[in-house]
Structure formats: C-alpha cells, structure tokens
Amino acid sequence: MDIKRYEHYDNNILEINTRVLDVKEENGSFLVLLEDSPFRASSGGQPCDKGMLIQNNRKFQVKEVVEKDNNLWHVLSERISSGPVLAVVDSEYRKRMSMLHSAEHLFFGSLKKINEDAKVIKIDLSSKPKLFISGNISNENLFKAEVLTNRIIDAGVDRIVHYRNKDNLNDLIEKGLRIRTDRIKDDVVRVIEFKDYDISACSGTHVKNSSEIKHFIIDDFKKEKGQTVVFFEVGSEAIKMRLQRSQELLKISKMLNTSTDDTERRVKSCVEKNSELKEKYYYYLTKFIEKSNPEKIGEINLYTFEFKNEESKVLTRAIKPLCKGKNSVVLILNKHENSLEVIICSNIINCKLLADEILKLGGRGGGSERLCICSLNRESKEILDIVKQKILKGI
Numbered sequence: 435m436d437i438k439r440y441e442h443y444d445n446n447i448l449e450i451n452t453r454v455l456d457v458k459e460e461n462g463s464f465l466v467l468l469e470d471s472p473f474r475a476s477s478g479g480q481p482c483d484k485g486m487l488i489q490n491n492r493k494f495q496v497k498e499v500v501e502k503d504n505n506l507w508h509v510l511s512e513r514i515s516s517g518p519v520l521a522v523v524d525s526e527y528r529k530r531m532s533m534l535h536s537a538e539h540l541f542f543g544s545l546k547k548i549n550e551d552a553k554v555i556k557i558d559l560s561s562k563p564k565l566f567i568s569g570n571i572s573n574e575n576l577f578k579a580e581v582l583t584n585r586i587i588d589a590g591v592d593r594i595v596h597y598r599n600k601d602n603l604n605d606l607i608e609k610g611l612r613i614r615t616d617r618i619k620d621d622v623v624r625v626i627e628f629k630d631y632d633i634s635a636c637s638g639t640h641v642k643n644s645s646e647i648k649h650f651i652i653d654d655f656k657k658e659k660g661q662t663v664v665f666f667e668v669g670s671e672a673i674k675m676r677l678q679r680s681q682e683l684l685k686i687s688k689m690l691n692t693s694t695d696d697t698e699r700r701v702k703s704c705v706e707k708n709s710e711l712k713e714k715y716y717y718y719l720t721k722f723i724e725k726s727n728p729e730k731i732g733e734i735n736l737y738t739f740e741f742k743n744e745e746s747k748v749l750t751r752a753i754k755p756l757c758k759g760k761n762s763v764v765l766i767l768n769k770h771e772n773s774l775e776v777i778i779c780s781n782i783i784n785c786k787l788l789a790d791e792i793l794k795l796g797g798r799g800g801g802s803e804r805l806c807i808c809s810l811n812r813e814s815k816e817i818l819d820i821v822k823q824k825i826l827k828g829i
C-alpha cells in the first residue's frame with residue numbers, strides 16, 4: 435500500500451507540484467503517470483476525483499483516474515509533455531464525495547447497532563447517492579438509524595485513521611471492525627474510525643470531523659431482490675430537502691384539517707377507506723356486468739360496455755367471469771380525455787387478430803389471443819362496427 439498517497443487524502447492535500455514520468459496512448463486517450471499525485475482512483479462505489487493537470491499555463495482536464503499495478507494513471511484527451519506539472523483536484527467535488535462517503539459510514543454504523551444482520555452489498559455515489567443493504571431491515575429501523583446519524587453529525591466526532599499490519603488488527607476487530615479480508619491485497623490496512631460509531635477498513639476519502647457533513651437525510655428507500663436500497667443526501671442539499679418535506683407535511687395536514695402529529699393516522703385511514711370503497715365499487719360493477727344482455731351476432735354473444743376514465747385493471751378483473759362464457763366476446767370502450775381505450779376479451783375469437791384490425795386505424799396496443807388492450811383516438815361507434823363486421827366474417 436502506498437501510504438503516502440493515502441496520507442494526501444487524510445490531510446486533504448489537493449494540489450501538488452510534481453512531474454510527468456510517463457505518457458501512454460490508449461484508444462485515443464493519454465494515460466499519464468505522475469511522480470506524486472493528490473488524485474484518487476474510483477473504488478468501493480466512490481467515483482474518482484475530478485480535476486486538472488497544469489503545465490506551462492495550459493490546463494488539461496483529468497477525465498478519469500485509474501489504478502493499475504499500484505500506479506495511478508490520469509486519463510487526458512490531449513498529449514502532455516514530460517517534466518514539471520501542477521496536479522489540482524476539484525475541491526468542491528472531492529468535498530461532496532467525502533461528505534457522502536463519510537455519511538454512509540455513519541449511517542451504516544448506526545443501522546448496524548439496531549439491525550445486527552445488516553450488511554453493505556454495494557455503494558453508488560454517482561448521480562443519485564445510494565446504499566444497497568441486505569438483512570431484514572424494517573422501515574422503523576431505517577428512520578432510527580437516520581436519527582442516530584444526525585446525532586453523530588451534530589456531536590462533531592473526529593475521524594481517526596489507523597495504518598495497521600493486517601496481522602495486528604485484534605483490538606480493532608474487538609471494536610467491531612468491518613473488513614472484507616478477501617479484498618485486502620497489501621500487508622498494511624487503512625482503517626477509518628468514527629469513535630464509538632463506525633470502524634471500517636476503507637480506501638476512500640473522508641471528512642475530518644462528522645460536523646462537516648452538516649445533515650443527513652434518507653431521500654427514499656425501496657426493497658428489491660431481497661435488498662434495501664437507501665437513497666440519501668447530505669449537506670445544504672439535505673437541509674433544503676428536510677425543509678421541503680416538513681412544509682409538504684404541513685400542507686397535507688391542512689388539507690386533512692388536522693395536526694401534523696395526527697396526519698399519518700388520518701392518511702392511513704383514508705387509504706383503508708379508499709380500498710374498501712374500491713372493493714364495493716368492484717362488487718357493484720361485477721353485478722352490473724353480470725346482469726347485462728348480449729347482442730347476438732350469429733352464434734356469438736357480444737357484450738359491449740362503455741365507460742369513462744375507468745381503470746383498465748378494474749375493468750379487466752370485472753369482465754373475467756363473462757369472458758369465460760362459451761360463445762362470448764366482451765368489448766369495453768373506455769373513453770379518456772384524448773383517447774379511447776378498447777379492451778377485448780374472449781375465449782372463442784382471436785382477440786389479437788381483432789386488435790390488429792383495430793390498430794390499422796392508428797394507436798397502440800397489444801396482448802394475447804384471449805385479451806387485448808388498444809388505445810387510439812377514434813369514436814366508439816367506429817370500433818364497434820369493426821368488431822361486429824369481423825365477428826360476422828368469422829375472424
């Protein structure tokens with residue numbers, strides 16, 4: 435491990451007067467090796483630094499920084515000469531990445547205290563910062579960890595850096611060191627500690643004190659493939675979001691004519707009521723559909739229903755029993771503001787072929803032989819005529 439390189443990160447060294455040692459051309463780009471560098475390559479979900487190399491007042495943007503065989507290669511679009519150069523890291527970008535990455539240490543450390551089985555699977559700090567965590571994690575525990583993270587930020591906890599031989603980690607392991615031994619290539623391990631909150635083997639860049647993060651907010655979270663994905667934000671942006679969320683809550687509470695404390699209970703009750711009403715509506719819709727009379731076209735019973743702005747999911751569910759009829763074709767014409775939704779369901783005719791005929795008039799849609807949904811800008815009568823004609827011709 436090149437400890438000097440990491441000490442630049444620890445001491446926030448962002449500019450170094452150095453020399454170009456080697457330049458390699460690769461796929462139209464120029465890979466530059468420097469004698470010394472403040473730059474960091476991407477790893478562990480933290481993107482590489484941005485910045486530039488300055489030589490004789492000429493600025494070369496660093497497009498990427500890659501680590502190969504323990505060397506850092508700075509990728510440029512143009513060729514640079516060997517000799518003296520000033521290497522400058524973009525301080526604002528580095529600061530943001532360090533804040534996000536440090537916040538992720540504190541948040542995960544906090545979550546781990548509450549949810550022992552939580553494990554970091556992946557981190558992505560690129561466009562929308564997010565953390566992928568495995569384990570059985572409840573929403574409540576995510577909120578608790580968010581509170582604890584902000585307590586640590588407010589307490590102003592110093593970051594401590596340890597450089598240790600990998601055989602000498604026992605005292606840190608006792609403190610709860612997070613380490614993926616399979617990923618440790620060198621004899622020396624860099625360990626980042628926020629005392630009492632998180633201790634982890636890490637090659638990233640960090641804030642010196644937790645207070646630099648200012649604030650941490652869970653922007654959103656979702657469960658997918660057995661993992662919890664937590665989207666988060668830090669700093670002034672997080673404070674801004676917190677303020678917006680608080681005002682949104684206040685607006686909702688005013689809409690419901692209640693206090694902010696009572697809003698959650700009231701919204702829950704509205705959601706329950708809504709789903710009860712939907713069920714009732716579905717029940718009466720089914721009854722209405724069952725009692726309707728078909729139009730006889732030869733051997734076929736054609737059931738036609740006209741609706742306005744109805745959810746197609748509810749309609750397809752409600753017509754299912756009718757479609758099972760031996761000679762039935764069910765046609766729904768559901769009018770929306772700028773389009774007509776056509777649902778065809780049948781066990782006797784090929785709905786897909788019928789939909790293809792209708793789509794000759796424009797629009798889009800598709801489905802299977804038994805159920806098709808199209809959407810087009812036409813009158814109900816035109817569609818009804820096509821359906822009747824095609825049934826007569828025995829499609």
Ligand SMILES: [Zn+2]
Pocket residue numbers: 535539626636637638639640
């Ligand atoms: Zn770290």
